[in-house]
Structures are given as C-alpha cells and as structure tokens.
Amino acid sequence: MPCCIPQVQSSLQSRSQQGHDENAGLPTFPPPHLLNWWTVSPDQNPRPRNDPPGDVRGRLSRVPNIDDVPLESAWLKPGQPLGRTAPSIISPDPAVPTDPPLPEEPRRRRLRFRWVLLGFALLVIAGLGIPACTAWQTFGSIERVPVSDVLVPATAEGRNVLLVGTDSRAGIEADQDNAGLILGAGTVGERSDTIIVVNITDDGSKMLSLPRDLWLPINSGSPQRINTAIAQGPEAVIRTIDLELGIAVSSYVQIDLAGFIDLVDAVGGVTITIPHPAFDRASGLDLPVAGEVELDSVQALAFVRSRRYTEMIDGQEVADPTSDLGRVARQQDFIRALLDELTNERNPLVLNDALGSMADAVVLDDRTTFSDVLDIAQTLRTGLPASVVVPTQPASIGGRSVLQLRADSEEVLQEFRIN
Structure with missing residues (x-):
C-alpha cells in the first residue's frame, strides 16, 4: 500500500487542479502552502515532516526540522535567516513584538475539511475495504473504448451507466464445463445478450432492461432487433438508445461470456x-431444488441466458410463457444478487480477486474517471437498484417475432432521462 501513496497524492493534486480551473476560488489539493511539509518519510509512512501553518500548528507532536520549514509560516520573521526563526528558538521575551495569528475564515475551514474527505475516500474504495492503491492500479488496467463523443456528463437528474453483456465466445475453452452449450454452432458477428441502463442519483438507483428482441432503427438506419447494434460497435448501441429512446448515456460498460464466468468464480x-x-x-440450466440456490459460474451463465426456462410445478413441466421478457427479469434478479454478494463481502482477498476479475472482464468507456467509479460504487452500496422493464408488445415483422414499444412506455423511459 505505501508504494502507491505518491500515485494517489499525484492524482489528487491533478484532479484538484482541474477542479480549480472549473471552479474559481477553490484551492488546489494539497494547498500550495502544505506541499513542503506533507511528504512521504524515509520509512514510506506518510506524515507531516514539519510544523504546518495555521490552526494545524501545535497539534502535531513531532518537532519540525528547522532546515526544512515552510517559508510562509506565521512565525517567520522578515529579514532574518530561516534557521534563526524556527519555533524551537523563538525568543520568549514578551517585549519582542510578534504578529498575531490571523483568524481563519469559516469558508476556508470548510474547504479544507472537504479535501480531507476526498483524501479519505481514496483510502477505501466505496467502503468495501479495498486499498486505494489496488483500486487505482486495477482501474488503470481496464481496457477502454473511445466513445466519449456520444456520452454526456452526469446532470442533476443523475448518471446513466449502460451495461452491455455480449455473446462473444472469446476466452471460452473447449474443455470448460458446458462449453458445448456455450459455444454452440457459433454465430455470425457479435450480439448483445443483455442491455441494461442503470440510473444513479443521490436518492438511489434503478435499472431499466431492454429486451434483446426490441425492434428499433439501429444507429439511424433500418429497424432491427436492438441486440444487433453491437455489431456496429459500442457507439451504435449508445446512439440508438439516445436517439430512439431519448436516454442519454454517461458511462459505458461491456462484459463478455468469459468475463462473466470469471467474475462469478471470483x-x-x-x-x-x-x-x-x-x-x-x-x-444447460439444471436447478433440481427450489428455494435458495447457489449458482456456480456455469449455472449462473445458463440462468441469465435461458430463453426456454421451464419449471417443475406439481410434477408438470411448465415453460415460461413470457420468453425474452422473463429472461430479462431473471437477469435483473441475478444482477441484484451479484451486487448483494459484492457489497456484503468483507474478505479483502475475495474482494481483490473480484476486482481483478472485473478489470480483466470488462471494457469501459474512455471518459469515466476513478472518481466516477467511486460515486457509482458508493450509491450501489447504499441500496440495490430497483428493477424496471420497458413496456413492450409482441409483433411479427417479416416473419420474425419481435417486441415493439407500447404506448405507455414513454412514462417509464422518462424516469431515465437525464438531459
């Protein structure tokens, strides 16, 4: 952990400088007058090396090094050598005039407190017990996709994270359990198995699932099932959702089948x-017992991909009549259960494995920052997202069974619009 402190410190300074440019009057972090004394000591433990100015002075037990004191300290006497004005040798003679300390303004005190909170947030990612060094390094290793041109910043109405699970077989080994059913006969091109918009606000979160058979114009072109949009790239998926549903996207996350398996294993x-x-x-789904069931990675994948879900009720096989809509509901149930596992896990080794698996499994947009991820994780930790499915109706177009938006879908879509 100590090895990463300069990285975190550097990133905080960089991030805070950006904030200074955007918000006139806000100080940089650390404030310039603190840079000389807040350093990493020879034993790699961060602590003040010298007595800081202002109301912090006197609270530290460590005696300052008189050769390395801040030049702007309140006790520095103009016109005298630095070594002769250190606190340890200031003349106690009351006849010697000294400048009274200036009272600190309440606003500056509040701003300093905010910087302390920001630094603390980076020590533990989303309260999950993951060291900031690990989280920072893992975040930097995630593959990025250039889609910033079609993303929008978070607004007062919140942030929309688009989660896309693809049916890419890359990384699936032929000798893996259920490999035959996972690999199948192969598909032409890549398609999205799961499309979910997660809306995150200060009040909580909710997720909207879009059925893969939803019939929409793809990327301003001809109508197709929405799951075919990924074949044109992530930008096409984002544009389609924005233009056809009016839902702008702030962050993009993509995961394939192999990544899904690794995450559940972790x-x-x-x-x-x-x-x-x-x-x-x-x-390949096989759940012979009702009630609480622990899904391993293979059965978890079979569960979220199932389109012919069949239950045994009173000895009779009853197929799910809702088809793709039932599949969407099961996917939402599973995601909520997975988030519950992650947010309630307290074993740092398990969390570290999960973090590493997520980094290897996902592709992220090129705009989302480490701070954005902290905000998202913290919101999800405060409560699992409510589940919403866009209202649709079945239709047959050109001999294909598809789903079209119902007239009452507008009310649901409006809840996820942030611009």
Missing part, C-alpha cells in the same frame, strides 16, 4: 431464490 458463486425447480436444456 466471488465464489451467487445465491438466488427460485420458487420451483427449473431447467433449460438449450442453455
């Missing part, structure tokens, strides 16, 4: 609750 499985035993021969 947390040791995910526990869900099902009302009846269930199976899907097409996806």
Whole structure:
C-alpha cells in the first residue's frame, strides 16, 4: 500500500487542479502552502515532516526540522535567516513584538475539511475495504473504448451507466464445463445478450432492461432487433438508445461470456431464490431444488441466458410463457444478487480477486474517471437498484417475432432521462 501513496497524492493534486480551473476560488489539493511539509518519510509512512501553518500548528507532536520549514509560516520573521526563526528558538521575551495569528475564515475551514474527505475516500474504495492503491492500479488496467463523443456528463437528474453483456465466445475453452452449450454452432458477428441502463442519483438507483428482441432503427438506419447494434460497435448501441429512446448515456460498460464466468468464480458463486425447480436444456440450466440456490459460474451463465426456462410445478413441466421478457427479469434478479454478494463481502482477498476479475472482464468507456467509479460504487452500496422493464408488445415483422414499444412506455423511459 505505501508504494502507491505518491500515485494517489499525484492524482489528487491533478484532479484538484482541474477542479480549480472549473471552479474559481477553490484551492488546489494539497494547498500550495502544505506541499513542503506533507511528504512521504524515509520509512514510506506518510506524515507531516514539519510544523504546518495555521490552526494545524501545535497539534502535531513531532518537532519540525528547522532546515526544512515552510517559508510562509506565521512565525517567520522578515529579514532574518530561516534557521534563526524556527519555533524551537523563538525568543520568549514578551517585549519582542510578534504578529498575531490571523483568524481563519469559516469558508476556508470548510474547504479544507472537504479535501480531507476526498483524501479519505481514496483510502477505501466505496467502503468495501479495498486499498486505494489496488483500486487505482486495477482501474488503470481496464481496457477502454473511445466513445466519449456520444456520452454526456452526469446532470442533476443523475448518471446513466449502460451495461452491455455480449455473446462473444472469446476466452471460452473447449474443455470448460458446458462449453458445448456455450459455444454452440457459433454465430455470425457479435450480439448483445443483455442491455441494461442503470440510473444513479443521490436518492438511489434503478435499472431499466431492454429486451434483446426490441425492434428499433439501429444507429439511424433500418429497424432491427436492438441486440444487433453491437455489431456496429459500442457507439451504435449508445446512439440508438439516445436517439430512439431519448436516454442519454454517461458511462459505458461491456462484459463478455468469459468475463462473466470469471467474475462469478471470483466471488465464489451467487445465491438466488427460485420458487420451483427449473431447467433449460438449450442453455444447460439444471436447478433440481427450489428455494435458495447457489449458482456456480456455469449455472449462473445458463440462468441469465435461458430463453426456454421451464419449471417443475406439481410434477408438470411448465415453460415460461413470457420468453425474452422473463429472461430479462431473471437477469435483473441475478444482477441484484451479484451486487448483494459484492457489497456484503468483507474478505479483502475475495474482494481483490473480484476486482481483478472485473478489470480483466470488462471494457469501459474512455471518459469515466476513478472518481466516477467511486460515486457509482458508493450509491450501489447504499441500496440495490430497483428493477424496471420497458413496456413492450409482441409483433411479427417479416416473419420474425419481435417486441415493439407500447404506448405507455414513454412514462417509464422518462424516469431515465437525464438531459
């Protein structure tokens, strides 16, 4: 952990300088008059090396080095050598006039407190117990995709994170459990298995699932199922959701099948609750017992991909009549369960593995910052997102079974608009 302190310190200074440019009157971090004394000591433990000015002076037990004191200290006498004005040898003679300390303005005190909070936030990512060094380095290793031109900043209405799970088979080994069902006969091009918009505000979060069969004009072109948009790249997915649904996107996250498996393995499985035993021969799902069930990575993947979900009710096989909509609901249930596992995990080794798996598994946009991730993680930790499915109706177009938006979908979509 100590090895990363200069990185964090440097990044804080850089980030704070950006804030200074955007908000006139706000100080940089650390303030310039503190840079000389807040350093990393020879034993790599960060602590003040010299007595700081202002109301902090006198609170530190460590005696300052008179050869390395801040030049702007209140006790420095104009016209005298630095070594002769150090606090340890200031003349106690009351006849010697001294300048009274200036009272600190309340605003400056509040701003200093905010910088302390910012520094503390970087020590622990989202309260999960992950060292800032690990979180920072992992964040820097995530693959980025250049889509900043089609993203919008977070607004007072919140931030929208677009989560896309693709059916890419890259990284799936032929000898892996259920590999035959996962790999199948192969597909032409890449498609999105999961499309979810997570809206994050100060009041909480909610997620909107878009069925893969939703029929929309793709990237201002001809209408297709929305899951085909990813074949044109992430920008096409973002533009389609923005132009056709009026939902702007602030951050983009993409994960493939292999990454999904690694993430579930890292947390040791995910526990869900099902009302009846269930199976899907097409996806390989096999859950013979009702109630709480712990899904390993293979069964978790089969669960979220199942389109022929069948339950055993009173000895009878009952297929899910909702097809893709039922699949969307199960995906939301699983994501909530996975978030619950992550936010309640307190083993730092497990969290570190999960963090590493996420870095290897996901692709992130080129605009989202480390601070944005902190904000998102903290909001999700305060409560699991509410689940919403866009209202649709079945239709047949050109012999294809698709889903179209219902007239009442506008009310739901409006809840996720941030511009």
